[in-house]
Amino acid sequence: MTKSIIDEAISSLYNNLSPRETICIADLGCSSGPNTLLPVSQLIRTIDKERKNKDYESLKFHVFLNDLPNNDFNTIFRFLPTFHESLRKQNMGEDGLFDRPNCFVRGVDGSFYTRLFPSNSLHFVHSSYGLHWLSQVPDGIENNKGNVYLTSTSPTSVYKVYYEQYERDFVTFLKYRLKDLMKNGCMVLTMLGRKNEDRFSQGCSYEWELLATTLKLLIAQLYFNLFSS
Numbered sequence: 255m256t257k258s259i260i261d262e263a264i265s266s267l268y269n270n271l272s273p274r275e276t277i278c279i280a281d282l283g284c285s286s287g288p289n290t291l292l293p294v295s296q297l298i299r300t301i302d303k304e305r306k307n308k309d310y311e312s313l314k315f316h317v318f319l320n321d322l323p324n325n326d327f328n329t330i331f332r333f334l335p336t337f338h339e340s341l342r343k344q345n346m347g348e349d350g351l352f353d354r355p356n357c358f359v360r361g362v363d364g365s366f367y368t369r370l371f372p373s374n375s376l377h378f379v380h381s382s383y384g385l386h387w388l389s390q391v392p393d394g395i396e397n398n399k400g401n402v403y404l405t406s407t408s409p410t411s412v413y414k415v416y417y418e419q420y421e422r423d424f425v426t427f428l429k430y431r432l433k434d435l436m437k438n439g440c441m442v443l444t445m446l447g448r449k450n451e452d453r454f455s456q457g458c459s460y461e462w463e464l465l466a467t468t469l470k471l472l473i474a475q476l477y478f479n480l481f482s483s
């Protein structure tokens with residue numbers, strides 16, 4: 255669903271780039287696994303197609319993959335030879351001089367709610383399904399009636415503190431990205447949303463209610479085992 259938006263954004267950025275030599279891309283909240291490099295591959299493929307169509311010179315890709323420090327970056331690095339091989343096979347990012355495509359991938363650990371990059375160092379920021387994570391559990395949720403998140407039984411005061419935490423976090427995120435991005439840089443953020451005012455439409459709270467019920471059962475069972483033995 256987001257492919258066309260990302261393609262359009264990166265193509266427009268690339269066409270307006272001057273000089274068109276290097277492009278610095280960050281994927282924030284990249285996770286680790288076989289899909290981690292997919293967004294980056296897509297971005298490189300789109301730029302390369304554009305480059306070949308317009309007969310522009312080849313360029314260097316600096317790719318920064320960010321996640322929290324406990325993310326399994328080693329797994330990502332293990333996928334890199336296959337990633338480079340696939341770029342080479344598709345003849346992408348090559349400059350003919352080196353035995354490795356002109357794509358330099360680095361891991362960047364740390365929360366995207368903090369400073370991660372030097373000022374004006376990125377052309378393009380991508381983040382998919384990461385901004386649902388808050389920087390912390392908000393204060394003031396003690397009266398959440400045994401829930402682990404917002405559900406239909408949560409009091410209004412709990413909605414309010416979650417909302418305020420999200421607002422604070424998102425503003426912090428934007429503040430830092432404003433520093434990271436170069437002039438005319440661009441950002442595509444994909445996150446869950448809903449189309450109407452009803453917080454519980456589209457089953458938004460169902461899984462959290464199930465999770466809370468399961469946790470409560472688990473704790474009750476632990477207590478039972480503890481005190482009956």
Ligand SMILES: C[S@@+](CC[C@H](N)C(=O)[O-])C[C@H]1O[C@@H](n2cnc3c(N)ncnc32)[C@H](O)[C@@H]1O
Nearest residue numbers: 283284285321322364365366367382383384387
């Ligand atoms: C659901 S995964 C999304 C993975 C991938 N971007 C995708 O679209 O499939 C969310 C990722 O965001 C990371 N994340 C959550 N909070 C973060 C933060 N404050 N800073 C950096 N990464 C964060 C998590 O560790 C997790 O790997």
